Amino acid sequence: MNEAIYQRFQEICRQQRWKCTAQRLAVFAYVHDNDDHPDVDDVWREVKGTLPSVTRESIYRILNEFTDHGLLRRLDHVTSARYDCQVGPHGHFLCTRCGQIQDFPLPEPVTVPRGAISGDVEHLELRLTGICKRCRKPQTKTRKPKPAIQEKEEP
Ligand SMILES: [Zn+2]
Ligand SMILES: [Zn+2]
Numbered sequence: 001m002n003e004a005i006y007q008r009f010q011e012i013c014r015q016q017r018w019k020c021t022a023q024r025l026a027v028f029a030y031v032h033d034n035d036d037h038p039d040v041d042d043v044w045r046e047v048k049g050t051l052p053s054v055t056r057e058s059i060y061r062i063l064n065e066f067t068d069h070g071l072l073r074r075l076d077h078v079t080s081a082r083y084d085c086q087v088g089p090h091g092h093f094l095c096t097r098c099g100q101i102q103d104f105p106l107p108e109p110v111t112v113p114r115g116a117i118s119g120d121v122e123h124l125e126l127r128l129t130g131i132c133k134r135c136r137k138p139q140t141k142t143r144k145p146k147p148a149i150q151e152k153e154e155p
Contacts, residue, residue: 005029016069026050027062031072037082037092037101075101075125089124095132102132 009028013020026047031038044059063083066072073084075092079099086103089110093102110124 002029005032008032012071022051023047023054023058024062026054027059027066028071031063031066031083031085034085035103037075037084039080039082041080043083073123075127091126091128093132094127094129095135096129097131097135100132100134 005028006025009025010020012018012028013024018024027043030043030046036042040056040060040063043063044054044056047054047059063072064074067074067083070087071085073087075082075084082101089106091104091106093104094100095102106126110126112121
């Protein structure tokens with residue numbers, strides 16, 4: 001593990017008054033600067049490599065805790081929730097065949113006419129869907145499809 005990541009994580013734990021647990025640290029190390037928009041199973045698979053006894057439930061809880069504290073952004077209504085380390089406004093292009101999500105900068109700040117919404121906006125997302133370049137070409141290898149959601153482990 002990279003020392004800088006560890007330092008950054010310790011700093012976050014201090015701010016949030018979290019215990020620096022091995023599980024939180026492993027999740028943080030994997031998701032920070034990860035622009036693949038992983039889902040809970042991607043994170044679980046990775047963390048199990050170093051912490052074999054970790055449950056999918058714990059990973060899920062940590063990801064949502066990170067989301068609640070603004071370290072991640074959760075993208076719902078895809079195939080399964082995906083987590084994004086870029087929390088600032090940007091657009092997403094979702095390939096409906098392989099599930100890959102690409103980021104793109106928004107061309108200009110999105111503005112909503114005054115009075116068009118009654119309520120406070122907390123989340124803005126521009127999501128485009130289609131078929132990515134790799135899936136468009138039939139002869140090239142596409143990303144492995146996401147495995148079906150696994151049942152959670154018995155405690
Ligand atoms: Zn694709
Ligand atoms: Zn993104």
